[in-house]
Amino acid sequence: MDASAPTVSDVDWSTDAIIERRDRYYAASQRAFVPYEKPLILKEGKGQYVWDELGNKLIDLLGMNLCISVGHAHPKIIAAVQRQVETLTHCTTMFHHPVPAHFAEELAATMPKGHDWVVHFTNSGTEAIDLALMMARTATGNADIVALRNSYHGATFGAQSVTGIANFRHPVGLLNHISFAAEPNQYRGAFGEGIDPYLQDLRDTIAYTTGGSLAAGLIEPVQGYGGIIPMPPGYLSQAFEIIREAGGLCIVDEVQSGFCKTGENMWGFESDGVVPDIVVMAKGIGNGIPLGAVVARKEVAEPMAGKFLFHTYGANPVACAAGRAVLEVIEEEDLLTNARVVGAALKQRLLELKDKYPLIGDVRGKGFMLAIELVKDRVTKEPATEATARIFEKTRENGLVVSKSGNYKNVLRMVPPLCLSMDDVDDVAESMDKSLSQGGA
Structure with missing residues (x-):
């Protein structure tokens, strides 16, 4: 050298x-x-x-x-990361380590009560979106997915395919069986103010652009990159009903709106009193340490047990140690x-x-x-x-x-x-x- x-x-x-x-x-x-x-x-x-x-x-x-x-x-995050790095930097998901398991338990505890929640850790929010789409299609046996215009869900083939902003969609062939309904933008939405026209557009999108049976509907409680567009009160709950009537699962993308960002609850979906089937989270989960997660109802996640699926660093104990510390800091401060x-x-x-x-x-x-x-x-x-x-x-x-x-x-x-x-x-x-x-x- x-x-x-x-x-x-x-x-x-x-x-x-x-x-x-x-x-x-x-x-x-x-x-x-x-x-x-x-x-x-x-x-x-x-x-x-x-x-x-x-x-x-x-x-x-x-x-x-x-x-x-x-x-x-943040000193608590630094300390948690240092402690874990000094003992074991990585443990592949083929083997067991208590830190990711503890964090999975703690994340599940933040979800609505009365359901059995399970966690799959990924490297990023984009990967988590891809997994959520796969999980919904596997669980339902259906292919069609409805997302919203003006949405952002990530940059991979799958995540781009459900992103409704041209700036984030590359001119390449993306996933098929994806449809978009108008987002209920109360400032410049296609149908003005209110939610009824947007709910009807969701029904029409399902009726005219899908096979009629959905795998899932995917919604951000607050559209982030789209310019901070909160879902108006009542929209999520009624949209969930429409999606489920078509046989679909309800996926919420909390990558930006989660972890108390709205100032109302831990998760953005809680403001409308709904219980999603799949929750996608990342970004603030590790305070800058790469990590993402899909949290799903167990009966939704279980059909994927037939074949293993892993993300190389998804359940990394250092990242999960940071995640555990994030939850503690949110509570303590x-x-x-x-x-x-x-x-x-x-x-x-x-x-x-x-x-x-x-x-x-x-x-x-x-x-x-x-x-x-x-x-x-x-x-x-x-x-x-x-x-x-x-x-x-x-x-x-x-x-x-x-x-x-x-x-x-x-x-x-x-x-x-x-x-x-x-x-x-x-x-x-x-x-x-x-x-x-x-x-x-």
Whole structure:
């Protein structure tokens, strides 16, 4: 080996070198997902804050795509991971280890009572979606699946196939037997406000675009990448009835809305009092440590026992140790209440900005799932895509990390770690105000 070659402990933190090395060695498919004109390079995180390579501090209102649930570098998560790494880094699912089994028990305990829940750990939420689709088709013997427009469920062949946003669907042949019903978007939905027309569209979608017998219906309680679109009260419960009448199972995608993100319950589906058949979770489950899971009613999961299916690192004990610690931190620090109270205060400040800037067409969301939708005209609701891009760049300059989302890329999405505090609300609101003004709002 060349004595002058860098070792694994050497990291070049110079800005130009980081950008050049990534551009040189990343595949095109991984280079493409860069939202800022100048790449954001992150070096450190603590709680709800991150610092770039030049030492600039930013409030992380994205939670690294919602993966940081209880805060960057949380000491309890660090300790749990260190303890497990020091004893056993990995245990294949062919063998037994108590940590994943404990975590499965603890996740099952968060589900609605009166049912026998089981868990299959995956490496990511996208893999969990693929497994949920396979599980539903195996359990029912049916092929057709209905998802919603404006949805996001992942990037693999299977997950892309049930994603209803063009930006995330590659021009390749995806899975068949997938249909889409209109999402009950109360701001710019196809049928306006209310839920009855959307429920009828779900019925019509089943009647006209499927064989009549469903494997499943797949719904996010709050559409995340679609621009923070909460399912209106009553929609989930009635949609579940329609799906089950067609023989389908009800799958909820809690990858973004789970783990107290809405500030109302541990899981988004609980707000409508429903009991799903399959729950998909990931992102915040491990506070940034790669992990996903499918939690299903046992009778739904059992038909897959005929052939084994595994995900190489799915039940990794280090990741599951982090997951167990996440559940403990949520409980000990009462982060559900924090998301509800601080989220409400932040939403109020965003509503005040709506009164100030006509460019803001809508402020919506709950807890720490919030969004500002920007439009050229409040009557026509024409998306202000170019203005959103300008303002998005200004938010970074003014110390915020947010997301530019929605099918038209005209939504500023805020999904911070659960530890964002009341002390941060003024800073966020003032930085957003400044960004809107500087961006020409």
